[in-house]
Every structure is written in C-alpha cells, then in structure tokens.
Amino acid sequence: MSETISVEAATVTTGTGSDFSAAPWPTVRRVLEVLGWSMVAILVFTGLAVVLLRAGFMTQNLGAAGAELIETDPFNGRYIKHTVATWLHLIPGFLVMVLGPMQFMRWIRNRWTKFHRMCGRVFILAAGTGGVSGVIIGVFDPFMGVAGQGFNESMATAFFSVYVLFCLVMAYRRIRERKFGQHREWMVRSFALLLGIATERLILTALQINTDIDMAVLFGTTFWMGIIANMAAAEIWINLTRTPGNGARHWKDVDAKARAG
Numbered sequence: 715m716s717e718t719i720s721v722e723a724a725t726v727t728t729g730t731g732s733d734f735s736a737a738p739w740p741t742v743r744r745v746l747e748v749l750g751w752s753m754v755a756i757l758v759f760t761g762l763a764v765v766l767l768r769a770g771f772m773t774q775n776l777g778a779a780g781a782e783l784i785e786t787d788p789f790n791g792r793y794i795k796h797t798v799a800t801w802l803h804l805i806p807g808f809l810v811m812v813l814g815p816m817q818f819m820r821w822i823r824n825r826w827t828k829f830h831r832m833c834g835r836v837f838i839l840a841a842g843t844g845g846v847s848g849v850i851i852g853v854f855d856p857f858m859g860v861a862g863q864g865f866n867e868s869m870a871t872a873f874f875s876v877y878v879l880f881c882l883v884m885a886y887r888r889i890r891e892r893k894f895g896q897h898r899e900w901m902v903r904s905f906a907l908l909l910g911i912a913t914e915r916l917i918l919t920a921l922q923i924n925t926d927i928d929m930a931v932l933f934g935t936t937f938w939m940g941i942i943a944n945m946a947a948a949e950i951w952i953n954l955t956r957t958p959g960n961g962a963r964h965w966k967d968v969d970a971k972a973r974a975g
C-alpha cells in the first residue's frame with residue numbers, strides 16, 4: 715500500500731521499500747553532513763596516527779629489545795609476541811583509513827566507477843584481514859589476560875570483529891544484487907565501526923587525562939564505548955538519508971528536487 719504526501723515542498727512516496735525516511739529534515743541532513751565529515755577527518759587522522767606510531771614501535775623493537783619487552787611490558791610486549799598478526803593488523807588498518815573516506819566521495823564514484831569498485835574490494839579484504847588479526851591479538855591474548863580484566867577487551871573484540879565481518883559480507887552481497895541503497899547502508903555501518911577504533915582512542919585519552927581510572931579497566935570499556943557511539947551515529951545517518959526505491963538516487967538529489975518544487 716502506498717500514498718503520496720507533501721512535506722516541505724517535497725513530494726515523496728510512502729509505503730514499504732519506497733520511503734525517503736527523513737523527508738522533512740533537509741537542513742538537519744546538511745548540517746550533519748558537515749559535522750559528520752569533520753568527525754570522520756578527526757577519526758581518520760587519529761587512526762593513521764596510532765597505526766604509524768605502532769608501526770614505528772615495531773620497527774624500533776626488533777631482536778633482543780623486543781624479546782625483553784615480551785617479559786617486562788604486558789601491553790606493548792604482546793605486539794612483539796604476535797609480530798605477524800600485528801603487521802597483518804597495521805597494514806590493513808592503514809588501507810582502511812585511507813580508502814574508507816574515498817569510497818564515500820560521490821564525485822569519485824561517479825567519475826571513476828571502476829576505481830571505486832577496485833578500491834571497494836581492497837577495502838573489504840583489508841578490513842576483513844584487520845578483523846581476523848585483531849581477534850588473534852585481542853580475543854585470545856588480551857591485555858590483562860582472558861580470565862581477568864582482559865575479558866572485557868576480549869568480548870568487545872569478538873563482538874566488534876564478527877559484526878564488522880558481517881557488515882562487510884552484507885555490503886558485498888547487496889552490491890552484487892545491485893541493491894545500491896542497501897550496499898551503501900552496510901558500507902556506512904562497516905566504516906563507522908572500523909572508525910570506532912579511533913573513537914575509542916580519543917575517549918581513552920580523555921579519560922586517562924581527566925581521571926585516575928586504571929588502564930586495565932579503561933581499555934576494554936572504552937572499546938565498547940567507541941564501537942557503540944559509532945554504531946549509533948551510523949544508524950542515525952542511515953535513517954536520515956535512506957532514499958526511495960532501490961536507493962540508487964542520492965539523498966542530495968532527492969533534496970534538491972524537493973527544493974526545486
């Protein structure tokens with residue numbers, strides 16, 4: 715069943731599968747787009763910074779220096795202990811941070827569709843590898859041990875990894891079926907989740923500066939906080955920008971058409 719309604723000069727069709735879910739809020743969308751991209755820039759910068767810092771740490775602690783850290787420094791030593799998994803985490807993490815924003819730029823998608831497809835495949839492979847290597851480090855050997863405070867980090871990592879992998883699979887399947895809107899939604903979810911690692915880092919740093927809470931407690935808890943904050947942001951954005959039909963039309967075009975009358 716469907717009916718046609720008019721909202722702020724926008725004529726949209728309602729009914730299963732054909733709603734422009736937030737037709738009345740073009741201004742909210744425009745403001746959130748600017749805020750969202752600013753936030754993405756901060757998070758990507760944070761993500762790249764932690765990747766490069768950790769990569770620097772790995773190259774400076776080869777051989778005996780690294781072996782000593784495994785014995786003396788439970789947090790940093792684990793990265794040396796799991797050298798292969800760590801590099802399989804850092805390199806894909808870097809790719810995710812660089813490719814992710816590009817995939818959401820409309821002018822790149824429209825002009826260089828083949829490039830978008832190729833980068834999309836690399837993004838999915840990189841994010842998948844990052845998720846699996848993260849499990850090796852964080853689920854089985856979390857900072858503070860699985861049986862202690864580390865259980866919190868272990869479970870956050872397991873949830874995070876499984877849900878990211880699920881979102882990536884869904885995004886890939888939906889684009890193979892040419893369901894553009896649903897592909898976009900699963901990609902928004904995937905990237906928002908992957909940026910959660912940077913949100914966590916910002917929350918962790920703020921709490922370390924402003925409270926006396928021990929790192930052992932903070933680490934796992936801020937992991938959850940980062941993931942949930944980004945998941946919520948993604949769902950709000952998806953609901954504000956879902957367009958009618960198969961979603962191939964961009965929300966900006968739907969808004970522009972509504973403005974034109």
Ligand code: HEM
Binds near residue numbers: 762767806807848878
């Ligand atoms: C599903 C995806 C991911 C999962 C499950 C995951 C999980 C983890 C886990 C468990 C750790 C170890 C934390 C610890 O106990 O010390 C870790 C570390 C790290 N991850 Fe990820 N991660 C994911 C994606 C990413 C992405 C996209 C980036 C890109 C910025 C990234 C960058 C890092 C870095 C730089 C570290 C080292 C942390 C440090 O230097 O303090 N991760 N990740």
